[in-house]
Amino acid sequence: MNDPNGMVYYKGLYHLFYQHYPEGNTWGPMSWGHAVSKDMVHWEDRPIALAPDQHGLIFSGSAVVDWNNTSGLGTKTNPPLVAIYTYDNGELKKAGLPGQSQGIAFSVDDGKTWNKYEGNPVLPPPASKPDFRDPKVIWHDASKSWVMALAVGDQTEFYTSPDLKTWTYASAFGRGIGAHGGVWECPDLVPFKVKGTGETKWVLIQSLNPGGANSGAGTQYFVGDFDGREFKMDQKFTAQLQAQGPQWLDWGRDNYAAVTWSDISKTDGRVLSIGWMNNWDYAEKIPPTAWRGANTLPRELTLHDTGNGYSLRSNPVAEVSKLHGKTHVTQPQRVTESLSANIPADQVMRSAITLEFAKVDGAIAYLEFSNDQGETYQVGLDGKSQKYFSDRRKSGRIDFSEKFASAVHTAPRTSTADTVKMRVYTDSASVELFADDGATVMTDTVFPLHPYTKVKFVVNGQPVSVSKLEAIDIKSIW
Numbered sequence: 282m283n284d285p286n287g288m289v290y291y292k293g294l295y296h297l298f299y300q301h302y303p304e305g306n307t308w309g310p311m312s313w314g315h316a317v318s319k320d321m322v323h324w325e326d327r328p329i330a331l332a333p334d335q336h337g338l339i340f341s342g343s344a345v346v347d348w349n350n351t352s353g354l355g356t357k358t359n360p361p362l363v364a365i366y367t368y369d370n371g372e373l374k375k376a377g378l379p380g381q382s383q384g385i386a387f388s389v390d391d392g393k394t395w396n397k398y399e400g401n402p403v404l405p406p407p408a409s410k411p412d413f414r415d416p417k418v419i420w421h422d423a424s425k426s427w428v429m430a431l432a433v434g435d436q437t438e439f440y441t442s443p444d445l446k447t448w449t450y451a452s453a454f455g456r457g458i459g460a461h462g463g464v465w466e467c468p469d470l471v472p473f474k475v476k477g478t479g480e481t482k483w484v485l486i487q488s489l490n491p492g493g494a495n496s497g498a499g500t501q502y503f504v505g506d507f508d509g510r511e512f513k514m515d516q517k518f519t520a521q522l523q524a525q526g527p528q529w530l531d532w533g534r535d536n537y538a539a540v541t542w543s544d545i546s547k548t549d550g551r552v553l554s555i556g557w558m559n560n561w562d563y564a565e566k567i568p569p570t571a572w573r574g575a576n577t578l579p580r581e582l583t584l585h586d587t588g589n590g591y592s593l594r595s596n597p598v599a600e601v602s603k604l605h606g607k608t609h610v611t612q613p614q615r616v617t618e619s620l621s622a623n624i625p626a627d628q629v630m631r632s633a634i635t636l637e638f639a640k641v642d643g644a645i646a647y648l649e650f651s652n653d654q655g656e657t658y659q660v661g662l663d664g665k666s667q668k669y670f671s672d673r674r675k676s677g678r679i680d681f682s683e684k685f686a687s688a689v690h691t692a693p694r695t696s697t698a699d700t701v702k703m704r705v706y707t708d709s710a711s712v713e714l715f716a717d718d719g720a721t722v723m724t725d726t727v728f729p730l731h732p733y734t735k736v737k738f739v740v741n742g743q744p745v746s747v748s749k750l751e752a753i754d755i756k757s758i759w
């Protein structure tokens with residue numbers, strides 16, 4: 282799989298579609314695979330929802346519940362689910378024509394089966410726009426209109442529609458703003474209630490490849506206002522971009538094309554996201570052969586006013602705690618060299634580790650995962666530079682791509698709290714760091730030849746006081 286697509290919540294089920302080539306384990310003619318879940322944690326496979334047709338392959342896109350049946354594709358009492366996606370047409374491209382257009386499909390049986398709309402494509406490509414893809418659609422209540430965010434070259438374009446079938450260009454955003462190391466892909470425009478205030482701000486989540494935080498594919502975001510037609514960056518956020526550079530949803534290498542769920546109920550009110558845990562730099566070469574590509578943990582996103590700007594935080598959704606088993610506590614203490622974490626060997630790569638320690642500017646402090654074969658992975662904080670780091674250079678199999686482990690990945694610590702908080706979720710081939718309550722996030726894959734069996738907290742430079750070191754067993758979802 283690659284990108285998650287069409288995430289929509291309807292009648293108690295979270296739908297998750299994804300870029301999928303059913304005949305192989307590298308990228309190929311794309312379909313939308315489909316899975317459903319009651320809790321975003323336990324998933325059930327469904328048959329392929331959308332397969333290529335005469336208009337092209339099925340690239341990324343979104344899905345919505347058309348509650349008022351504006352499309353006429355269902356009824357008011359049985360509103361249709363409508364998927365909006367990109368057709369990628371190789372024949373047109375070969376002929377030197379722009380080959381990407383937008384199509385729609387609908388379901389009137391709660392997302393079980395899907396019918397392509399006979400009037401496809403609903404948004405053909407303008408002659409000058411070969412990269413014209415990944416529609417993310419929302420209902421904009423104030424203007425009583427559908428709004429599509431679309432990745433076009435290295436900008437985001439917005440289109441509006443009364444019925445999901447006819448689309449009108451509204452505006453573009455992004456020229457010269459933020460990171461532009463590659464083509465922009467998979468935009469998402471999301472309204473947020475700024476945490477602790479009554480204020481609403483709009484966040485434009487925008488993936489790009491390459492040009493990410495630590496090279497390769499990555500996802501940046503912009504904060505501003507949206508009037509139904511145009512996205513305008515907030516002044517404070519503009520200053521923040523100028524001072525700090527691009528703002529990243531995740532600073533690791535392995536969270537791409539993350540977008541949010543549509544139609545989460547008002548009573549729930551959360552902004553829920555999931556990303557593809559891989560990177561185009563090496564996606565098709567990673568060691569697993571039975572499958573390739575996975576999703577990140579589902580995450581709740583929140584928006585915070587930092588005083589001189591805004592920042593997005595990501596944390597695992599509360600439902601993840603359903604997988605929590607036993608907790609293993611390591612006694613808090615002052616550490617001068619290292620401290621072994623109390624954690625059963627066979628749980629090391631299925632664990633949620635919480636580490637809290639007093640900030641020491643002169644110390645490098647990190648968790649080291651290892652096995653008896655000498656493979657190690659480190660994740661922690663360099664107090665001198667105030668940067669989190671993730672080092673997979675000796676993590677196991679790294680030789681499948683020069684780009685996989687060529688450098689240590691870093692991320693600024695933005696929190697100024699005296700206690701450093703790290704929450705680390707491991708799975709067989711991944712480590713997800715949520716630092717300082719989600720203010721800094723790093724997701725990296727690792728491919729040890731043998732599972733890591735030990736974890737220790739290591740300090741370098743100065744002693745560090747640990748106030749919490751706990752490991753929770755994570756149960757299998759299957």
Ligand code: FRU
Pocket residue numbers: 283284300311340341367414415466467538
């Ligand atoms: C992002 C992406 C999208 C495209 C899809 C094709 O990873 O390149 O822009 O729709 O993957 O699989």
